[in-house]
Amino acid sequence: xxxxxxxxxxxxxxxxxxxxxxxxxxxxxxxxxxxxxxxxxxxxxxxxxxxxxxxxxxxxxxxxxxxxxxxxxxxxxxxxxxxxxxxxxxxxxxxxxxxxxxxxxxxxxxxxxxxxxxxxxxxxxxxxxxxxxxxxxxxxxxxxxxxxxxxxxxxxxxxxxxxxxxxxxxxxxxxxxxxxxxxxxxxxxxxxxxxxxxxxxxxxxxxxxxxxxxxxxxxxxxxxxxxxxxxxxxxxxxxxxxxxxxxxxxxxxxxxxxxxxxxxxxxxxxxxxxxxxxxxxxxxxxxxxxxxxxxxxxxxxxxxxxxxxxxxxxxxxxxxxxxxxxxxxxxxxxxxxxxxxxxxxxxxxxxxxxxxxxxxxxxxxxxxxxxxxxxxxxxxxxxxxxxxxxxxxxxxxxxxxxxxxxxxxxxxxxxxxxxxxxxxxxxxxxxxxxxxxxxxxxxxxxxxxxxxxxxxxxxxxxxxxxxxxxxxxxxx
Numbered sequence: 001x002x003x004x005x006x007x008x009x010x011x012x013x014x015x016x017x018x019x020x021x022x023x024x025x026x027x028x029x030x031x032x033x034x035x036x037x038x039x040x041x042x043x044x045x046x047x048x049x050x051x052x053x054x055x056x057x058x059x060x061x062x063x064x065x066x067x068x069x070x071x072x073x074x075x076x077x078x079x080x081x082x083x084x085x086x087x088x089x090x091x092x093x094x095x096x097x098x099x100x101x102x103x104x105x106x107x108x109x110x111x112x113x114x115x116x117x118x119x120x121x122x123x124x125x126x127x128x129x130x131x132x133x134x135x136x137x138x139x140x141x142x143x144x145x146x147x148x149x150x151x152x153x154x155x156x157x158x159x160x161x162x163x164x165x166x167x168x169x170x171x172x173x174x175x176x177x178x179x180x181x182x183x184x185x186x187x188x189x190x191x192x193x194x195x196x197x198x199x200x201x202x203x204x205x206x207x208x209x210x211x212x213x214x215x216x217x218x219x220x221x222x223x224x225x226x227x228x229x230x231x232x233x234x235x236x237x238x239x240x241x242x243x244x245x246x247x248x249x250x251x252x253x254x255x256x257x258x259x260x261x262x263x264x265x266x267x268x269x270x271x272x273x274x275x276x277x278x279x280x281x282x283x284x285x286x287x288x289x290x291x292x293x294x295x296x297x298x299x300x301x302x303x304x305x306x307x308x309x310x311x312x313x314x315x316x317x318x319x320x321x322x323x324x325x326x327x328x329x330x331x332x333x334x335x336x337x338x339x340x341x342x343x344x345x346x347x348x349x350x351x352x353x354x355x356x357x358x359x360x361x362x363x364x365x366x367x368x369x370x371x372x373x374x375x376x377x378x379x380x381x382x383x384x385x386x387x388x389x390x391x392x393x394x395x396x397x398x399x400x401x402x403x404x405x406x407x408x409x410x411x412x413x414x415x416x417x418x419x420x421x422x423x424x425x426x427x428x429x430x431x432x433x434x435x436x437x438x439x440x441x442x443x444x445x446x447x448x449x450x451x452x453x454x455x456x457x458x459x460x461x462x463x464x465x466x467x468x469x470x471x472x473x474x475x476x
Contacts, residue, residue: 050092072188091432125156144171162212180224250316264388348397357427391427
């Protein structure tokens with residue numbers, strides 16, 4: 001069997017897009033099809049700094065039948081189409097690289113049901129993740145996945161990227177909580193896959209395949225979520241260190257001791273410096289900090305767990321262990337953590353954020369290697385993130401386009417170091433457009449070829465979200 005070729009598409013001819021506009025207005029409505037300049041500009045970029053790629057049209061379907069009709073229309077006309085939502089992604093996965101139609105699911109934003117008895121909920125893809133979390137918590141339930149952008153990212157985007165977050169250390173990622181999907185294939189065919197029960201192993205795990213497929217195999221139009229009871233108590237501490245290396249060793253020591261906090265978030269010296277500029281007074285002279293959080297239903301047990309954690313950190317060189325005394329102090333710590341990424345832009349006007357992951361035992365090694373690399377290349381490196389599960393956000397900060405070639409060299413070196421340590425080039429952001437040419441560092445050509453064949457099976461025309469995830473195949 002020969003390898004499938006990867007199709008490349010020029011931007012659609014304007015006359016074709018006129019036909020597409022007429023056809024899409026017929027299956028939607030004039031108010032659901034936009035092509036004004038401000039709208040096209042808004043849907044031309046995401047949070048990845050991967051470039052500006054304006055679509056020719058943006059459509060806003062409001063139910064599954066309309067999504068199906070849009071897909072069928074684009075297929076019939078041969079027009080590329082790219083699903084999107086909040087455009088909060090870090091990998092360029094929702095960028096319409098070849099123009100055509102951007103299919104926004106943000107108007108499909110209803111929570112359809114929450115069952116306290118069954119520990120499940122059903123929601124549409126445009127529901128804001130933070131709104132969903134609050135809605136189920138109001139009924140005593142808990143949805144653990146918590147991407148840093150939860151205040152504006154959507155459940156549909158989380159499903160597409162298999163989003164993680166700080167709580168993934170204890171609770172896992174999006175795929176661990178999605179048990180059923182209403183799914184629109186690239187052809188427009190609508191399927192229901194998965195189940196409504198908490199357990200079930202009938203047939204292939206198509207839910208597992210679709211979650212994390214980055215908008216290349218179709219889109220979710222209805223999402224069935226497994227929930228857990230909400231923990232009654234949460235305790236949070238800030239652990240301060242002289243250096244990021246001591247902090248990294250402490251994280252490994254905590255986990256080796258058998259303690260499993262719900263979060264262990266690392267901030268290095270550069271990250272601390274950035275958030276100080278936003279008014280968060282971390283102790284002067286601190287070289288790193290760890291936000292440690294535990295949860296459960298017995299408050300005394302949590303104090304004991306946090307005390308043990310603090311003692312381990314002190315043996316590893318922690319200067320201070322500061323426990324949040326109330327919810328306002330706890331929220332202030334997490335606000336500081338959520339502001340790290342935008343705050344870094346005050347240090348340098350440009351940044352590239354990578355989301356590498358390494359085995360936990362290699363956390364100190366990769367941090368040291370990245371700092372050394374930054375010094376060698378003359379780039380400022382900020383390392384922070386979900387160090388408890390080995391997932392680090394390593395940011396390269398730079399002054400402008402004249403340094404972009406140096407930054408690309410730094411990215412390649414970073415990913416080479418990560419893979420050499422047994423890690424992965426992306427822990428939660430996805431491959432998308434930004435990392436497609438690096439995927440072969442981690443995956444053998446046979447594995448890439450198998451995935452290309454899967455893509456071609458589901459999307460034989462190649463029109464859905466083209467030129468994402470996979471590098472161009474290598475021919476003999």
